Amino acid sequence: MNSGILKPASSPSSKTETSGSRDVLTRLRTDIVSSVFEPETRLKFADMTKRYDVGIGTLREALSQLSSEGFVTVEAGKGFKVSPVSAEELIEITDHFITFEKRAVREAIAHGGEDWETNIVAVHHRLSLIEGLPWERRMERHSEWVERHREFHEAIIAACPGRWLFRLRSIMFDQLDRYRFVTKRAPEGLGGRKLEEHREIMTATLARDADLACALIEQHIRDTSERAIKLL
């Protein structure tokens, strides 16, 4: 089957066209985050190499990487499978992420300069361009939203000098993305609210009000996670 010469990649959602050039690690992670592969699914080399059009070795390296990020689990001799999800894990991840993020925000506010501020304004604008859209159009560009949402939160803490703090936070953020996905098709509700929240977070941060920024971020994250828990 799939007699096409290149790129079968018949993902059900063929809206975002960029996937062809991105590397297999990113594509595979995206597919796991967006539940193209359900939890516990075995990721067989034969299928995967065809789907992503890469060699076995390259694929194995990507899977190995994803296993250390926690997205897939590996059992020696039995191959790789998509890591399971659970409400308990989401609670724990949320908890860790909030702890990291609050700490990082304080550091960033303490150390950030003009470039940091400017970048926050810039990426927030990019994000608001999508969040300001009506519901259907937002859904169409969901994967873009995911990316810009990540960019925004990363920009906020970019001035944090602790590299490990940044790194640990990012691991948790990526994990949250996976759970965040389940709220994608949730009823409209907080769509416009998010636009508000992000603007408030930006304002507090640029005003160097660390306490307020932390409180807003904590609420922002907890809201999303709690919605996800209900849908799990």
Place this chain on the structure above:
Amino acid sequence: MNSGILKPASSPSSKTETSGSRDVLTRLRTDIVSSVFEPETRLKFADMTKRYDVGIGTLREALSQLSSEGFVTVEAGKGFKVSPVSAEELIEITDHFITFEKRAVREAIAHGGEDWETNIVAVHHRLSLIEGLPWERRMERHSEWVERHREFHEAIIAACPGRWLFRLRSIMFDQLDRYRFVTKRAPEGLGGRKLEEHREIMTATLARDADLACALIEQHIRDTSERAIKLL
């Protein structure tokens, strides 16, 4: 990371290399931790495949894994090199580790059962067998000490139910190991002191005195890290 597979532990062969019984990932990590390769050293495939007697693909996977653990850094097209070390990073790692460890200890004390207690006593005994030795003999069995030391601290927090907390802690612990190595050849000093400290930590933990255990552990880690900072 190091899943519960029992390792060969002892060094069977006279020379450092030969006998590729342990897998290349473990051996390479050990070599980096014990400064066989200095920081910033480029890890060329040609040399490495000969040294560890594995194929290019296998080696690449190991290096890739180590890069996500933070031991090596990778630049696309320019290969892998041993990550740099710095006093600043040690301070940050120490800080994160202590935060994780204290939290994990409290959880473990709250949740641990009889098996947990028993295992702590057992691995502490194994550790004390080395720490009770005179200085020269301790040095001879340093790599065994590293392993048993890890086992001991892992046993203390084994009952902690948070899997991500455990995981994040372990990443930091592995990083600390690398810095801990520089204190290996430090003047005798705290050799006997450590034996004391570990016994105190065990006693406090088994007595379910979380506050005391946390305080002891924090002191224990900070002492070691501060000694390392001076030697950096």
Place this chain on the structure above:
DNA sequence: ACTCTTTCTTTTTTCGAAAATCTGTCTATC
């Protein structure tokens, strides 16, 4: 009916050749 082999199939894991990329050196040109 059950279990222990044996054999065959599927899947993972390893390996080294070949392609792509980078680095440094030499030469032509201004």
Place this chain on the structure above:
DNA sequence: GATAGACAGATTTTCGAAAAAAGAAAGAGT
């Protein structure tokens, strides 16, 4: 002398074939 281009050697990255391991199915013995 400085700059750009091109060549050669070294190094990384990719790929798929082949070996090793796991799983499934069939057969023999109890």
